[in-house]
Amino acid sequence: MNAKTPGAPEALTPSPMKDARTSAAESDGRTARWALHRERRRAELLDVARHLIHERGPDVTMEEIATASGTSKSIIYRYFADKAHLQRALGLHILSAMQKRLTEEVRGLAAAGDSTTPVSAQEHLRAMISTYVDTAQRSPHVYAFVTRPSDGLNHFLESATRLASAALPRDHPAPVLWASGAVGFVERAVDRWMRDPDASRPSADDLSDHLVTWLMKGMQ
Secondary structure, rough: OOOOOOOOOOOOOOOHHHHHHHHHHHHHHHHHHHHHHHHOOOOOHHHHHHHHHHHHHHOOOOHHEEEEEEEEHHHHHHHOOHHHHHHHHHEEEEEEEEHHHHHHHHHHHHOOOOOOOOOHEEEEHHHHHHHHHHHHHHHHHHHHHHHOOOHHHHHHHHHHHEEEHHOOOOOOOOOOHHHHHHHHHHHHHHHHHHHHHHOOOOOHHHHHHHHHHHHHHHOO
16 A cells, blocks of 8 residues: 655646647647748749849740759749749739838828928828839830739739729729729839830830829819
C-alpha cells in the first residue's frame, strides 16, 4: 500500500483539452506563417514579371518568368493559373500602387491648401489621370501587357471606375455611369497617345490637362 506523503505535490495529469488547444494554436501558427510566405512569394513573382515585361515586352512567356525567378514553370502555375490570371494579378498590383500614389497626391493637395476646403473633383481627377499617364509612360511594355483585352483588363477598368466615382461630389447624378465613361475615355485616349509616333503629340502634363478639361466640361 502506497501511503501519500503529507505535503507532497500531486502529480499533474496533462489535460486533453489543453493539449488540443495547444495543438490547434500551433497548427494555426503554421497556417498563418505559410499564408504569409505564400503571399510574399507571390508578390516577388509579380515584381519579377513586371521587371521582365518592362525590359523585354508584353510577349514574355511563363517559362521566361519562371527562369528569371529562379524557379520552374510548374511553381509559377501554383500561384497563377495561366497568363490571363497573371495579367489580372499584375493589373491589380499596379492599380494598388497607383491608388497609393493617388492617395499621397490628394493628401499633399489637402495639406498645401485650406484645411477647411476639401480637395475638388477637378484636383482629384487631375491627380488620378496624371498618375495613370505617368505610369503608362514610365513602362510602355507593362502598360501594353496590362491593357490587353482580357478579363484582367475588365477587372482593372472596373477598379479604376470605382476609384474615379469616389472622386465625384456626393450630389453628382449617376456617378458610376459617369466614371465608367470617363475611365473608358481616358484609357482609349492614353492608349492612342502611347501608340502615336508623332513628335508633335502633347507632353504627359499637357495630355493630363487636356483630359481633365474635357472631362470637367462633361460634368457641367
